[in-house]
Amino acid sequence: MQERDLCAAENRGARELGAEKLVGWDEVQQGVVLNSFEGDATGIVLKKAEERLYSDFNSYTATVASWRVQKPVFNIDVCIDCQNCWVWCPDSSIISRDKQMLGIDYDHCKGCEVCVQVCPTNPKSLLMFAEHTELDAALSQWPEKTKKEEK
Amino acid sequence: MIEIRWHSRAGQGAVTGAKGLGDVVSTTGKEVQAFALYGSAKRGAAMRAYNRIDDKQIINHEKFMLPDYVLVIDPALAFTDNITENDKEATKYIITTHLDKESLIKEIPALQERADRVFVVDCMQISLDTIGRAVPNAPMLGAFVKISGMFELDYFLESMKRVLSKFPQKIIDANMDAITRAYNEVK
Amino acid sequence: MAQKYDIKETEVWDGNYAASQALRQARVDVVAAYPITPSTPIVENYGNYVANGYVDGEFVMVESEHAAMSGCVGAAASGGRVATATSSQGFALMAEVLYQASGMRLPIVLTVVNRALASPLNVRGDHSDMYLGRDSGWIQIDAFNAEEAYDMTLCAFRIGEHLNVRLPVMVHQDGFITSHTAQNVHPLSDDDAYQFVGDYKGVDDMLDFSRPVTYGAQTEEDWHYEHKAKQHKALMDSRAVIDEIFEEYGKLTGRNYKRVESYMMEDAEVAIVALGTTVETCRVAAEELRAEGIKAGVVAPRCFRPFPFDNIREALKNVKAVACLDRSSPGGAMGALFNEVSAALYTTEARPLVTNFIYGLGGRDFSIKEAKRIFMEQKAHVDAGHITTPIQQFSGLRGPKLGFFETKRS
Numbered sequence: 030m031q032e033r034d035l036c037a038a039e040n041r042g043a044r045e046l047g048a049e050k051l052v053g054w055d056e057v058q059q060g061v062v063l064n065s066f067e068g069d070a071t072g073i074v075l076k077k078a079e080e081r082l083y084s085d086f087n088s089y090t091a092t093v094a095s096w097r098v099q100k101p102v103f104n105i106d107v108c109i110d111c112q113n114c115w116v117w118c119p120d121s122s123i124i125s126r127d128k129q130m131l132g133i134d135y136d137h138c139k140g141c142e143v144c145v146q147v148c149p150t151n152p153k154s155l156l157m158f159a160e161h162t163e164l165d166a167a168l169s170q171w172p173e174k175t176k177k178e179e180k
Numbered sequence: 181m182i183e184i185r186w187h188s189r190a191g192q193g194a195v196t197g198a199k200g201l202g203d204v205v206s207t208t209g210k211e212v213q214a215f216a217l218y219g220s221a222k223r224g225a226a227m228r229a230y231n232r233i234d235d236k237q238i239i240n241h242e243k244f245m246l247p248d249y250v251l252v253i254d255p256a257l258a259f260t261d262n263i264t265e266n267d268k269e270a271t272k273y274i275i276t277t278h279l280d281k282e283s284l285i286k287e288i289p290a291l292q293e294r295a296d297r298v299f300v301v302d303c304m305q306i307s308l309d310t311i312g313r314a315v316p317n318a319p320m321l322g323a324f325v326k327i328s329g330m331f332e333l334d335y336f337l338e339s340m341k342r343v344l345s346k347f348p349q350k351i352i353d354a355n356m357d358a359i360t361r362a363y364n365e366v367k
Numbered sequence: 368m369a370q371k372y373d374i375k376e377t378e379v380w381d382g383n384y385a386a387s388q389a390l391r392q393a394r395v396d397v398v399a400a401y402p403i404t405p406s407t408p409i410v411e412n413y414g415n416y417v418a419n420g421y422v423d424g425e426f427v428m429v430e431s432e433h434a435a436m437s438g439c440v441g442a443a444a445s446g447g448r449v450a451t452a453t454s455s456q457g458f459a460l461m462a463e464v465l466y467q468a469s470g471m472r473l474p475i476v477l478t479v480v481n482r483a484l485a486s487p488l489n490v491r492g493d494h495s496d497m498y499l500g501r502d503s504g505w506i507q508i509d510a511f512n513a514e515e516a517y518d519m520t521l522c523a524f525r526i527g528e529h530l531n532v533r534l535p536v537m538v539h540q541d542g543f544i545t546s547h548t549a550q551n552v553h554p555l556s557d558d559d560a561y562q563f564v565g566d567y568k569g570v571d572d573m574l575d576f577s578r579p580v581t582y583g584a585q586t587e588e589d590w591h592y593e594h595k596a597k598q599h600k601a602l603m604d605s606r607a608v609i610d611e612i613f614e615e616y617g618k619l620t621g622r623n624y625k626r627v628e629s630y631m632m633e634d635a636e637v638a639i640v641a642l643g644t645t646v647e648t649c650r651v652a653a654e655e656l657r658a659e660g661i662k663a664g665v666v667a668p669r670c671f672r673p674f675p676f677d678n679i680r681e682a683l684k685n686v687k688a689v690a691c692l693d694r695s696s697p698g699g700a701m702g703a704l705f706n707e708v709s710a711a712l713y714t715t716e717a718r719p720l721v722t723n724f725i726y727g728l729g730g731r732d733f734s735i736k737e738a739k740r741i742f743m744e745q746k747a748h749v750d751a752g753h754i755t756t757p758i759q760q761f762s763g764l765r766g767p768k769l770g771f772f773e774t775k776r777s
């Protein structure tokens with residue numbers, strides 16, 4: 030179902046935004062310059078996100094998960110891999126590999142519902158649920174295909 | 181001086197709530213201050229709002245405060261934000277949650293030694309039921325009126341009607357329902 | 368005729384709202400604006416008042432702050448009562464036109480909600496934009512809370528438009544700490560406020576077709592200097608007008624303002640000189656210290672330009688040690704307030720010990736506790752008979768202590 034490895038916060042030590050260590054004036058980086066990656070980043074573009082060594086200042090290592098009141102849940106059985114959600118998500122929180130929709134990056138998804146709105150399947154392959162709903166519980170209440178209205 | 185700290189997310193209306201409270205308090209002849217500290221200033225980001233209430237003019241502008249009341253209007257912030265920061269022996273907590281008080285306190289170690297000063301109310305559900313949107317500020321005001329005993333409910337409702345007078349009647353009524361329900365449901 | 372606004376005796380307004388109500392009550396004809404945080408609500412509200420018929424005015428949307436001030440210059444030269452608002456980067460972009468406005472002697476009112484200048488980017492308050500304007504030839508008045516933002520904005524029209532002055536006026540308030548903090552405000556009714564401000568008196572209006580005029584002439588060395596001297600003299604002479612108008616406003620409202628505000632200074636031994644909301648926070652600190660027997664007082668130049676050299680001298684003539692607090696990165700010098708206050712005190716007999724604190728940059732909180740610590744440090748200087756710390760220090764800064772220059776005593 031959901032590619033847990035790709036989404037799990039512990040894999041990249043995700044932290045709440047604003048939880049950076051507060052250093053003194055003698056330790057802050059000259060020129061307010063922020064490094065995106067730890068060490069040499071040559072060729073990093075060829076690596077997948079989960080393989081990259083993002084720096085602490087990179088927003089990839091921070092989570093905004095707690096900003097959500099509702100979360101989108103993905104149902105792989107209905108999905109047709111059209112990539113609409115991937116294109117439209119304003120927070121790059123749809124995880125897709127080789128044109129296959131794999132799931133949602135719950136560390137960065139803010140629960141805006143855009144992906145749900147643009148999903149073309151019937152029933153939708155993405156639906157919003159209350160944040161505290163378990164994934165299995167959400168999937169078990171997935172709606173049926175809606176019939177066309179008689180004209 | 182009474183000091184109040186609101187824990188909220190930008191967009192949930194803590195600032196409006198703090199200002200609304202300020203408006204009502206000012207009608208009782210007291211001096212008020214209502215201000216906010218935004219995090220990353222984006223909708224959804226954690227932020228804090230503050231009230232000071234006093235009998236004489238408030239000239240203290242520091243952001244630091246030792247709150248008498250902590251009002252948490254976002255359910256997740258009770259877990260992720262340091263809601264007991266700079267509190268006092270008698271600081272009272274009103275927390276919005278769908279959990280009952282015991283389960284909430286069990287989940288949050290910092291609240292365990294403060295259990296007798298913790299009050300819960302589901303502002304999210306109340307606002308969804310009454311106003312139709314997740315705007316937990318109005319119900320929190322109702323809960324605060326009850327816990328603080330600062331006003332009679334009727335006086336507060338009348339004053340809030342004036343504060344909201346620019347809005348359509350339907351919205352005013354929904355807010356009155358939300359305040360009243362939270363007043364009655366806070367435990 | 369615009370509709371009247373229903374205003375209660377006590378309102379709970381933040382500084383932005385207070386300033387916007389003052390613009391409406393003064394019946395400003397033109398606001399040309401390019402909104403920027405944290406001053407946005409001032410012009411946004413004015414736009415609302417225009418749209419809803421609460422003021423007969425024109426809200427001009429422009430493409431930058433440079434254009435905003437240019438629009439204000441055009442409208443003011445044409446003969447209208449003109450105001451706008453800005454902060455930080457917007458203020459910086461206006462800078463070129465600020466000098467045009469003062470040189471053309473146009474009494475525009477600019478409500479500046481003080482905010483730090485980038486980089487690093489920051490929307491919070493400090494005084495770097497206010498300091499950027501200090502040589503621009505504008506009158507600069509500082510409000511320490513929301514009610515004062517209202518009062519000073521009303522007074523600004525009277526001061527700038529006074530025929531002996533005819534200069535643009537900035538009214539400053541602290542970003543967020545004043546602009547977004549709602550407090551009890553006691554506004555005037557629409558009628559009383561307008562009666563105080565009065566009708567705009569045109570001077571050399573471009574739209575006066577009986578006397579066509581040119582604005583923005585070129586002068587070179589044969590004229591420039593005299594014009595600048597005349598402008599400087601007008602700015603210096605505005606001091607008496609400001610006093611007069613503050614007094615009149617005091618009679619109307621019971622709120623008595625001075626070009627230099629002094630608190631608990633009658634017998635003070637140590638003093639803090641500061642601007643903005645810090646003044647009020649320091650007052651709380653001084654009161655608390657007085658209960659412990661420390662004779663602390665606070666002095667605040669409400670009028671930053673023209674700099675009240677005379678009144679500062681008067682206010683501080685009996686103290687032994689003074690800390691000048693500058694909320695702007697001084698860029699390789701002592702803070703501006705330190706320099707100007709020290710210069711004034713150098714011409715007194717007492718010549719108290721003066722030190723400089725840089726503090727609160729980018730909105731860093733300034734607490735009562737820190738104010739008390741600064742007072743106590745002044746007390747230590749007095750007891751030792753000399754300055755016991757570096758002359759310039761940084762207050763509330765993370766990291767090792769940072770300070771510059773010692774007293775030279777041999």
Ligand code: SF4
Pocket residue numbers: 100101117118119120121122123133137138139140141142143144145
């Ligand atoms: S809810 Fe919004 S942020 Fe989350 S995955 Fe969908 S589009 Fe992206």
Ligand code: SF4
Pocket residue numbers: 107108109110111112113114115130147148149150154155
């Ligand atoms: S929009 Fe819907 S169908 Fe298309 S990839 Fe996304 S989840 Fe699958």
